[in-house]
Amino acid sequence: xxxxxxxxxxxxxxxxxxxxxxxxxxxxxxxxxxxxxxxxxxxxxxxxxxxxxxxxxxxxxxxxxxxxxxxxxxxxxxxxxxxxxxxxxxxxxxxxxxxxxxxxxxxxxxxxxxxxxxxxxxxxxxxxxxxxxxxxxxxxxxxxxxxxxxxxxxxxxxxxxxxxxxxxxxxxxxxxxxxxxx
Numbered sequence: 001x002x003x004x005x006x007x008x009x010x011x012x013x014x015x016x017x018x019x020x021x022x023x024x025x026x027x028x029x030x031x032x033x034x035x036x037x038x039x040x041x042x043x044x045x046x047x048x049x050x051x052x053x054x055x056x057x058x059x060x061x062x063x064x065x066x067x068x069x070x071x072x073x074x075x076x077x078x079x080x081x082x083x084x085x086x087x088x089x090x091x092x093x094x095x096x097x098x099x100x101x102x103x104x105x106x107x108x109x110x111x112x113x114x115x116x117x118x119x120x121x122x123x124x125x126x127x128x129x130x131x132x133x134x135x136x137x138x139x140x141x142x143x144x145x146x147x148x149x150x151x152x153x154x155x156x157x158x159x160x161x162x163x164x165x166x167x168x169x170x171x172x173x174x175x176x177x178x179x180x181x182x
Contacts (some may be wrong), residue, residue: 001068004054006125008047009118020166021046026114027165029146031107036073036080040166075121079103094123105136109144113137 012022021043028035039047055065079098094102098119106117116133119125126132136143 001051001054001058001060001065002072002119002121003125004050005072005120006118006122006129008050009120010129010131012043013115013118018043018046023147024162024165026107027147027162028107031080031082031104031145033077033081035107036076036078038162040163042166072121079120096123097121098123101135101140104140104143104145105133107145108136109146109148110137113143 012018021040024040024043025035025038028038054060060068075098079100080103081100083100085093085099085101090099090101093099098117098121102117102123103119105113108114113133113136116131117126118131123132
């Protein structure tokens, strides 16, 4: 299930109509625990359809599905938090799970950084599919969070702006910096 969620997340970045929905999550200019629950209602519905299909295909028992959802939700809140973990501990933790510093790179305004570190729970998927980026190019202190084309407070903070954001015309900046991120 975790691998399916990783793949779904990558699709939401790659397919333009899905990106428009997912952009609500990325438009947040200040990454914190609330960002882990900030998704457009249509994206949530599509995600539920994908999960139900995966559960049916895998034949997952109900208790496993509930446990997975609890862990996934808790990890999404954790890795979107602004908790400072000592670098020595973070280095070891991110071998197994997605840490806040690891996932923060994914929320950079730079597409070559936001198209990395798709995981919410297990860290293996980004390494396995070569989408892992250890640190943002300018370091965490110099990093800008959000989407370059969506900096207007009314559009990225207010509920009406967030709900209508997918229906506004915008494009992602071109992808650059294709060097290996491992």
